[in-house]
Amino acid sequence: MRTPFLLLTGLFACFSVYGQTTSSLPEKIRQVETHLLPILIVEGDTASQFSLEARMKHYKVPGVSLAVIRNGKIEWAKGYGFADQEANRRVDTTTLFQASSISKPIAALAALHWVEAGKFALDSNINNYLKDWQVPDSPLTATEKVTLRRLMTNTAGLTVHGFAGYPKGKSVPTLIQILNGETPANSRAIQLDTIPGKVNRNPGGGYVVLQKAMIDQVGKPFPEIMQETVLAKLGMTRSTYEQPLPAKLDSMAATAYTSYGTPVNGSWYTYPEMAAAGLWSTPSDLARYVINVQQSLQGKSNKVISKPMAKQMLTKHLGSMGLGPALRNTGDSLIFSQSGGNQGFRCLFMAHATKGDGVVIMTNADSGLELAQELLNSVSAAYKWDFSTPKRMKKANLSTAQVEQVLGNYRRDRYIFEVTQTDGKLYAKPRWEEESREMIPEDKAQFIMRDGQRAEFIYDSNSKVTAVKLFGNVIFTKMSK
Incomplete structure (x- = not known):
């Protein structure tokens, strides 16, 4: 029932290779672990590559597990970090998420x-x-x-x-x-x-x-x-x-x-x-x-x-x-x-x-x-798969009035989506989650968050923001102050 695994020290808790390995596999794994790329690159950003260990610390993610499929088979699977930090229990390929x-x-x-x-x-x-x-x-x-x-x-x-x-x-x-x-x-x-x-x-x-x-x-x-x-x-x-x-x-x-x-x-x-x-x-x-x-x-x-x-x-x-x-x-x-x-x-x-x-x-x-x-x-x-690459964009310069229009709280059912401004930057804080995310404007209506999510602000005939569209087509209505 348990997948065979090799227990490692340090960050790595488990590494399994399925099927036939190739001489390039260790290099591919090393590249995956050391060349993480940001989700969004805004014009003027310094393009960087990060190690998985560094990004886990940056995002405060205790544990990660992944499996890579190639030619219809699981080529490799590996666990990183902790399943439970307090118990010093590490992630392996059999850890349940x-x-x-x-x-x-x-x-x-x-x-x-x-x-x-x-x-x-x-x-x-x-x-x-x-x-x-x-x-x-x-x-x-x-x-x-x-x-x-x-x-x-x-x-x-x-x-x-x-x-x-x-x-x-x-x-x-x-x-x-x-x-x-x-x-x-x-x-x-x-x-x-x-x-x-x-x-x-x-x-x-x-x-x-x-x-x-x-x-x-x-x-x-x-x-x-x-x-x-x-x-x-x-x-x-x-x-x-x-x-x-x-x-x-x-x-x-x-x-x-x-x-x-x-x-x-x-x-x-x-x-x-x-x-x-x-x-x-x-x-x-x-x-x-x-x-x-x-x-x-x-x-x-x-x-x-x-x-x-x-x-x-x-x-x-x-x-x-x-x-x-x-x-x-x-x-x-x-x-x-x-x-x-x-x-x-x-x-x-x-x-x-x-x-x-x-x-x-x-x-x-x-x-x-x-x-x-x-x-x-x-x-x-x-x-060299076409799954995902960093999105590149140019930030629009919004007027003070345009920024003020999008600031505030938006509600759908029990969920509240909050838009705030700090040090000249706009942030989205979905109150059903804890982290805030910077929002980069493409124009007065279209924004992209640092995690790649899109937000589209909806204006009425008087150029007032009345709602925001998230997750594709989910509408959050702007709340009165």
Whole structure:
């Protein structure tokens, strides 16, 4: 069950090489570890390359684990730093991390399996598959319905972007309580607020509905469905959707840390929204998912879905979403990916659909996504892959009045997005996270944060800012002072 590993001293806790090695592999690994590149390079910045160890200290990320896929196999996997600093427990390739939103495309893979098994139709009303809870009918559903396809492509029109999790010792709601926004749920009710199929956005609420539909149709607890449908079939022996994490696995799990380097209350949070955020896994196990998708598309594997279904899965819908993963490029250059963040965990994967290459990166800190993106730049450069390169831009000079327009607080549900100014620079501080990020203006409406996220400020007819658009299409309304 455990992946073989070689225990190292210092920063490195584990290093595994899979398959046949080449003489260039040690050099590639050295390049990955020593040539991290920034996410954003603004004209006038000094271009720098960093070591992984230095950037872990800079971002206060205790632990990192990654796996690199080449030619359809895991070429190498390695752990760095600490799973738990206080216990002096280091990361190795078997350390469990919360996979956050990477839970979604793997849950979608299971749903597609059950489509082929006849439990669902992709384009039928999802209410046909829900028993003791239904998406309420309204004028919004008069001509268009919430469907499984729309749930997986983020176009169902449902609310609730993400979930805050539940610290140890706090009551955990049932799935029905989450759907209805009832105590002790800490999120609002999952409701329809736009016509299905018209808008692409990333509501985790859609995957809670998917989770409920799978439970109702398959007739088993969700972790059991996922274990039998995907995890066991793909050899993902270090993965589970069980929430809370079973006590027997506590010693194998990474502790979650804030962006200030302090452990979160109770080591990690519980996420009963399992399909949206509940997977615990390792980069090597997630790499097995990636490889299976690649092989299914090539017709080399039907362990979970067939080649025709894999083609549907990796076909672009509104917003360049596939049935689960995000998509980029076309043809032989097609890339599928997903990133995510739970309290104290950040992770991502990116892979070529047809070339058999990919990378999975997992961290145990709120500031880990910035590090993971820099590491992705480094892997891309070392392997000469087109996954990621630093974005270069020229900073616009805004007037005092234009700056004052964007300053303030913006709200969506319980989430608040704050824009402040310090020493002549603008900073974004999402209050559901702890770190502030510098915002660089391209013009008065378009901004890029240092972590690569975009923010688009929306003006009314009087040239007053009324809202900001984040995460693609999620609107936060400006609050009155």
